[in-house]
Amino acid sequence: MLPRGGKFKFIVALQGYLAASVTFQAGSHQHHGVIQQLYPQLPTVRGSRPTYLFLRRHTCPDIEGACNEQEEPEDITWCVIHCFTVAMIALSKNNIEGVEMSGTILITGSNRGIGLEVCTQFARDGWRVFACCRDLDSAAALKSLQDAHPRVELIQLDVTDQAQMLSLGEALKGEPIDILLNNAGYYGPKGVRFGKVDRSEWRRVLESNTIAPYMMSETFCDNVAASGHKVIAMMSSKVGSIADNRSGGGYIYRTSKTALNQVVKSLSIDLRERGITVIALHPGWVKTAMGGPGALIATEQSVGGLKKILLEADITYSGRFYDYDGCEIPW
Numbered sequence: 074m075l076p077r078g079g080k081f082k083f084i085v086a087l088q089g090y091l092a093a094s095v096t097f098q099a100g101s102h103q104h105h106g107v108i109q110q111l112y113p114q115l116p117t118v119r120g121s122r123p124t125y126l127f128l129r130r131h132t133c134p135d136i137e138g139a140c141n142e143q144e145e146p147e148d149i150t151w152c153v154i155h156c157f158t159v160a161m162i163a164l165s166k167n168n169i170e171g172v173e174m175s176g177t178i179l180i181t182g183s184n185r186g187i188g189l190e191v192c193t194q195f196a197r198d199g200w201r202v203f204a205c206c207r208d209l210d211s212a213a214a215l216k217s218l219q220d221a222h223p224r225v226e227l228i229q230l231d232v233t234d235q236a237q238m239l240s241l242g243e244a245l246k247g248e249p250i251d252i253l254l255n256n257a258g259y260y261g262p263k264g265v266r267f268g269k270v271d272r273s274e275w276r277r278v279l280e281s282n283t284i285a286p287y288m289m290s291e292t293f294c295d296n297v298a299a300s301g302h303k304v305i306a307m308m309s310s311k312v313g314s315i316a317d318n319r320s321g322g323g324y325i326y327r328t329s330k331t332a333l334n335q336v337v338k339s340l341s342i343d344l345r346e347r348g349i350t351v352i353a354l355h356p357g358w359v360k361t362a363m364g365g366p367g368a369l370i371a372t373e374q375s376v377g378g379l380k381k382i383l384l385e386a387d388i389t390y391s392g393r394f395y396d397y398d399g400c401e402i403p404w
């Protein structure tokens with residue numbers, strides 16, 4: 074176990090500042106999420122924001138609208154001096170509260186496929202992971218992950234079971250959730266063409282792919298609002314893009330994701346004043362039970378990209394649809 078208290082917080086803060094400096098020097102996007110998490114959480118330390126803006130501008134110049142240039146210092150010397158000064162102030166006054174290198178993610182459909190890989194990558198980074206799945210008895214891979222990473226908590230949740238969802242909402246009341254990732258999905262019958270549509274299967278797919286992610290967002294938005302990062306993400310699919318539909322068919326699955334995208338857009342507007350970022354994600358064509366063995370990429374590659382977006386996402390991302398490689402997809 075790591076020691077708790079001021080000394081530990083100082084060490085964590087110092088590591089964060091150093092990581093931020095190194096990130097700047099390497100010109101890398103890798104630790105952008107760390108910087109973004111650390112700086113806004115240091116309101117008592119004067120001068121943090123200009124340093125944050127400076128680092129952010131030079132590590133992620135492609136993100137527009139986030140920097141007020143007048144607040145920015147001119148050169149790196151200022152930043153480096155600032156990093157060490159703040160760390161020294163923290164040591165003498167022990168005034169850094171609530172600084173953490175990681176946060177909390179809640180994810181649905183976490184027992185296999187993309188969801189399991191999301192849990193694995195966030196757990197490895199030290200995140201607290203609420204790993205929801207509908208059948209704990211057959212979640213062997215998740216249990217092994219929990220053995221290796223005790224901050225992974227296994228939770229039984231069928232996303233179409235409203236009573237179960239509400240009771241989880243009660244159980245987690247007051248727990249900040251930095252990222253709510255609605256990942257659970259069901260494809261329904263394959264090869265659904267005109268004239269072959271099954272009404273009850275369509276309802277089933279809409280229930281899990283469209284209605285459930287909305288209900289999850291309603292149930293857990295207070296938890297997300299209480300967190301530092303405040304992101305709700307929906308695992309959508311490019312086949313839900315109307316602009317991208319060139320082959321027709323796929324009525325059931327396509328419409329479930331198209332409707333989910335509309336949920337994302339409305340939530341991004343309705344939750345904006347609470348500072349919550351709501352995004353739709355496409356994981357790529359991924360080798361899972363759903364994607365099949367002929368898919369283009371492995372879960373590791375897909376989730377590596379998705380994780381970067383999830384960590385970088387701020388309110389400027391809200392109401393948008395992103396591919397796993399960071400490119401925006403037209404609705």
Ligand SMILES: NC(=O)c1ccc[n+]([C@@H]2O[C@H](COP(=O)([O-])OP(=O)(O)OC[C@H]3O[C@@H](n4cnc5c(N)ncnc54)[C@H](OP(=O)(O)O)[C@@H]3O)[C@@H](O)[C@H]2O)c1
Pocket residue numbers: 181182183184185186187188206207208230231232233256257258259281308309310311355356357358359360361362363364365368
């Ligand atoms: N793979 C791709 O190429 C691809 C492409 C675009 C989008 N996506 C989306 O990415 C997400 C994950 O897909 P995947 O490829 O990892 O699929 P997968 O391997 O088939 O896994 C689906 C996951 O969703 C869970 N799930 C389904 N219905 C559920 C329910 N009612 N309650 C709780 N969990 C439920 C499954 O749990 P059980 O084990 O209990 O069934 C499983 O954990 C889905 O939303 C999918 O639409 C995937």
